[in-house]
Amino acid sequence: MQRFSALALIRHAFGGHRSWRPQWRAAExxxxxxxVIVGGGGHGLATAYYLATEFGISNVAVLxxxxxGGGNTGRNTTIIRSNxxxxxxxxxxxxxxKLWEGLSQALNYNVMFSQRGVMMLAHNVHDQQSLQxxxxxxxxxxxxxxxxxxxxxxxxxxxxxxxKSMRYPVTGAALQRRGGVAxxxxxxxxxxxAADAMGVDxxxxxxxxxxxxxxxxxxEAVETTRGTIETRKIGVVAAGNTxxxxxxxxxxxxxxxxxxxxxxxxxxKPIFPCVVMSNTIHAYISQSDKGELVIGAGTDAYVSYxxxxxxxxxxxxxxxxxxxxxxFRRLRMLxxxxxxxxxxxxxxxxxxxxxxxxxxxxxxxxxxxxxxxPGSGHLFAWTLAKDEPHPINAPFRLDRFRDGYxxxxxxxxxxxH
Amino acid sequence: MLLIDCPFCGKRPELEFRxxxxxxxxxxxxxxxxxxxxxGQFLYGRSNPRGVHAxxxxxxxxxxRFFNALRDTTNDRFAATYKIGEERPAIPExxxxxxx
Ligand SMILES: Cc1cc2nc3c(=O)[nH]c(=O)nc-3n(C[C@H](O)[C@H](O)[C@H](O)COP(=O)(O)OP(=O)(O)OC[C@H]3O[C@@H](n4cnc5c(N)ncnc54)[C@H](O)[C@@H]3O)c2cc1C
Ligand SMILES: [Zn+2]
Numbered sequence: 001m002q003r004f005s006a007l008a009l010i011r012h013a014f015g016g017h018r019s020w021r022p023q024w025r026a027a028e029x030x031x032x033x034x035x036v037i038v039g040g041g042g043h044g045l046a047t048a049y050y051l052a053t054e055f056g057i058s059n060v061a062v063l064x065x066x067x068x069g070g071g072n073t074g075r076n077t078t079i080i081r082s083n084x085x086x087x088x089x090x091x092x093x094x095x096x097x098k099l100w101e102g103l104s105q106a107l108n109y110n111v112m113f114s115q116r117g118v119m120m121l122a123h124n125v126h127d128q129q130s131l132q133x134x135x136x137x138x139x140x141x142x143x144x145x146x147x148x149x150x151x152x153x154x155x156x157x158x159x160x161x162x163x164k165s166m167r168y169p170v171t172g173a174a175l176q177r178r179g180g181v182a183x184x185x186x187x188x189x190x191x192x193x194a195a196d197a198m199g200v201d202x203x204x205x206x207x208x209x210x211x212x213x214x215x216x217x218x219x220e221a222v223e224t225t226r227g228t229i230e231t232r233k234i235g236v237v238a239a240g241n242t243x244x245x246x247x248x249x250x251x252x253x254x255x256x257x258x259x260x261x262x263x264x265x266x267x268x269k270p271i272f273p274c275v276v277m278s279n280t281i282h283a284y285i286s287q288s289d290k291g292e293l294v295i296g297a298g299t300d301a302y303v304s305y306x307x308x309x310x311x312x313x314x315x316x317x318x319x320x321x322x323x324x325x326x327x328f329r330r331l332r333m334l335x336x337x338x339x340x341x342x343x344x345x346x347x348x349x350x351x352x353x354x355x356x357x358x359x360x361x362x363x364x365x366x367x368x369x370x371x372x373x374p375g376s377g378h379l380f381a382w383t384l385a386k387d388e389p390h391p392i393n394a395p396f397r398l399d400r401f402r403d404g405y406x407x408x409x410x411x412x413x414x415x416x417h
Numbered sequence: 418m419l420l421i422d423c424p425f426c427g428k429r430p431e432l433e434f435r436x437x438x439x440x441x442x443x444x445x446x447x448x449x450x451x452x453x454x455x456x457g458q459f460l461y462g463r464s465n466p467r468g469v470h471a472x473x474x475x476x477x478x479x480x481x482r483f484f485n486a487l488r489d490t491t492n493d494r495f496a497a498t499y500k501i502g503e504e505r506p507a508i509p510e511x512x513x514x515x516x517x
Contacts, residue, residue, distance in 0.1 A: 243465035254461035256438075257490075301436035302419075304490045305467050310418040312432060345461050402457035 001197035003108050023189060024196035029203050032230035033061045035384055036222055037237060038208045038245055040064025042073040042184070042370065043362055044237035045191035045202070046377020047384070049107075052198035054378070055385035060200045061231075062192075063224060065207035069188030072239050073370065075307075075339035077262050077296040079275050079284060080371040081118040081179035083138050083145045088395040088407050089348060090141035095392055096375025097178055103374055109190030111182050112289060118179030119148070119157060121278040121324075123168040131174040138176075148173045157274050159325045166323055168281050181275060181286050181294075187373055211248040211359070219249070219358035235360045235384050240305065240340025242363040249356045253363070254401045255342045258299040259309035260367050263318075263336040265328070267291030276324070283320035292334065295321060299341065299367065309338040341366045345401065347410035351380055351393040360384050361398065422498045425480045437473030439463050440485045441505065467491060471505055474498075 002008065002021055012019060035051060037044045040062045052058035062068075080100060082093035099106075100113050122128045131147070138145040150162040153173040162170045192202050203226070210223035211234065221230040238245045240257040272287035284296040297314040314336055322329045344350060344364035349372070351362045362380040365372060379393040389397065400406060419431040445451050445459055464470070470490050475483045487496040487508060496508045 241467070243463070244467050252458060252462040252464065254457075254463065256463050256465050301431070302472065302488070302493075303439075303465060303470055304493055306491065306493055308493075310431065312418055399457075401461040402453050404457075 001108075001193065004110075023193040024202050027061070027196075027201035027203050029061060029063075029206065029224070029226050029229055030201065031228075033201070034059040034231070035233040035235060036060070036229060036231040037062045037235045038222070039071070039237040039239065039241075040068035040188075040192075040202060040204065041071045041237065041239060042069065042187045042191065042373040043239075043365070043376045043380070044235070045069075045188055045195060046373050047235055047237060047362065047380045048200045048202075048377075049191045049195040049198070050378045050381035051385060052195055052200055055381055057385055058199040060195075061229065062195070062200060062202045063206045063208055063222070063229075064202070064204050065225075067204050068192055068202060069185055072339040072341060073188050073373075074184055075262065075337055076184060076370040077284065077286070077294050078181040078184050078370055079118060079179070079277070079286065079296075079368075080113070080182060081176050081275075082143050082371070083118075083120075083134055083174065083176045083179070084409060085134055085137050086407055086409065087137075087141060089409055090138060090143050091392050092349075092375060092379075092396065093372055094141070094143050095379070096372045099374035099378060100182065103187075103190070107190040107194045109186060109193060111186045111190050113180065113182040114289075115178050115180040116286075117156065117175055117177045117274040119153060119274055119276050120174045121153070121170050121276065121280070122172045122174070123170060123278065123280045125171075127280055128172055131172070135174055143176075144178050145174055145176045148175050157272070157276055159272060159327050160276065161324055161326055168323070170324075179275065181288075182370075183289070184370065187370075191377070208245060208248070211245075213249065213356070217356055219356060232358050233360070233384055234358060235362065235380060237362045237380070239363065239365065239369075240342050242342050242361065246354075246361065249354070249359055251354060251356065254345055254350075254398075255364060256303050257305060257340050257342055258302070259304050259306060259338040260299045260341045261297040261309045261314050261336060261338045263295050263297065263314055263333050264288070264292040265295070265331045266334050268293070268331070271327075278320065278324065281320040281323070283317050283324060285321060285325070293328065293331065299343070300338075305340055307338045307340055343367070345410075346406040346408045348407040349376070349396055350398050351376065352383055352389050352397040353387070354398055419493060419495075421474060421486070422495065423474075423476045423479060423482075424484050424498050424500050425482055426476060429476070429479055433476060433478040435475045435477045437475050437483060440471040440473045469496060469508065473501075
């Protein structure tokens with residue numbers, strides 16, 4: 001691996017930047033691996049990276065049906081925060097935030113993690129009570145989150161409109177200062193490069209089409225569009241396509257796949273200092289380092305795999321954005337797209353073992369899993385390596401839907417998050 | 418936005434409707450007889466197919482009635498809509514063919 005440093009930059013500058021090499025090999029699939037990861041999004045690549053670096057398992061393939069990071073990882077609005085309500089969730093998401101804090105150094109790759117603060121707006125008494133409840137629960141869990149008055153919120157984010165004449169006036173906000181954003185592509189590429197350097201094979205344009213099982217039903221191999229690959233451990237990290245992959249092992253999942261849309265504006269000079277979310281009128285916004293305003297819309301109403309969604313969904317969000325930030329009313333939108341998010345009944349992820357020996361699943365991150373990428377990869381690698389969950393992901397097991405131990409962040413968030 | 422053919426009112430824009438989730442998930446007649454696994458599957462297990470999906474819609478801003486629909490989730494095209502209680506219509510392969 002060619003390491004990045006100021007010195008390397010200068011050295012390459014003298015050579016006209018012509019001697020940089022590809023960041024990872026275009027690996028050919030081998031006949032067998034110790035572990036196969038299905039899905040080359042951020043979570044799958046992070047899983048492979050931690051398998052190799054933390055657990056000494058580097059004979060690993062990451063199989064990606066398209067190009068790495070081309071799924072939800074490359075389509076998301078990159079909001080990172082850990083101010084979730086329940087103890088289990090706070091532990092899970094804060095584990096990730098702690099890893100984010102050292103990630104660029106660990107990977108020797110700038111993932112542009114920026115802790116610029118995530119501010120969640122209240123518009124009525126119910127919002128205030130719910131956000132205050134979050135703040136107290138978070139503080140008990142050692143997660144930072146603080147209450148701001150409407151005027152303090154405006155001081156933190158000057159473009160915010162706090163006029164009383166608004167249809168849904170801002171009555172205050174909860175601010176997590178450690179929250180922020182990161183650069184989505186860099187996260188996929190940084191993990192891919194570091195995993196590759198440890199010997200992991202990253203195999204693109206390779207869709208898994210079947211899971212072969214042997215005695216006792218344990219997994220033996222995956223069939224792919226590039227041939228059969230033998231393995232005793234399969235980690236499925238396929239986001240919106242998880243139900244389809246798990247059906248290959250005859251498992252019916254508690255998941256539904258919905259389009260979730262986002263859009264960006266034309267680039268403008270730095271104007272927006274933080275991330276602002278409003279669950280009540282459904283809008284969230286930040287500004288990328290390229291200058292585009294990055295805006296998240298909601299999910300469409302129905303199950304779909306089209307990566308599109310309908311126009312009225314982003315329109316609804318833009319109306320809310322224009323009300324909250326009248327200054328943006330005349331900006332033009334550049335691009336609008338959709339990703340397919342895998343939603344669980346309790347809006348919490350599933351990370352763990354399955355009834356099939358050797359088959360593990362990491363899914364259900366729905367509308368809000370980018371923030372968890374490093375933590376999710378680390379915990380899933382632990383689970384694959386030790387054949388048992390880490391205490392942090394133990395509550396997020398698949399059979400909680402049989403036993404009724406739901407972690408109901410749906411009621412807590414009630415919005416794309 | 419989808420154009421949805423309500424079996425009672427005809428074609429209307431999606432905004433008039435509310436999505437009702439997967440269709441034909443009959444509530445078990447005697448839940449007490451069910452094991453946890455089967456009950457969990459009834460509550461939470463979903464087919465979530467890449468291909469034809471049988472689903473419920475309700476025409477909330479029209480006749481107010483529920484009905485069922487078959488829609489291909491790979492292109493959002495409706496293959497059929499039909500009344501509650503009617504059997505799921507068989508659809509010709511070509512229309513419903515799901516890409517993998
Ligand atoms: C519009 C939008 C906005 C979002 N905003 C946020 C946000 O602000 N903050 C946040 O935390 N989260 C957000 N999310 C959610 C977040 O993007 C996801 O939870 C997260 O990226 C999931 O990562 P992943 O690696 O599991 O999935 P993906 O990146 O989708 O990776 C899964 C991969 O599996 C591959 N795959 C599928 N089937 C197969 C197969 N059979 N064989 C081989 N490969 C296969 C896919 O091609 C895909 O690349 C958003 C999502 C969307 C769509
Ligand atoms: Zn009607």
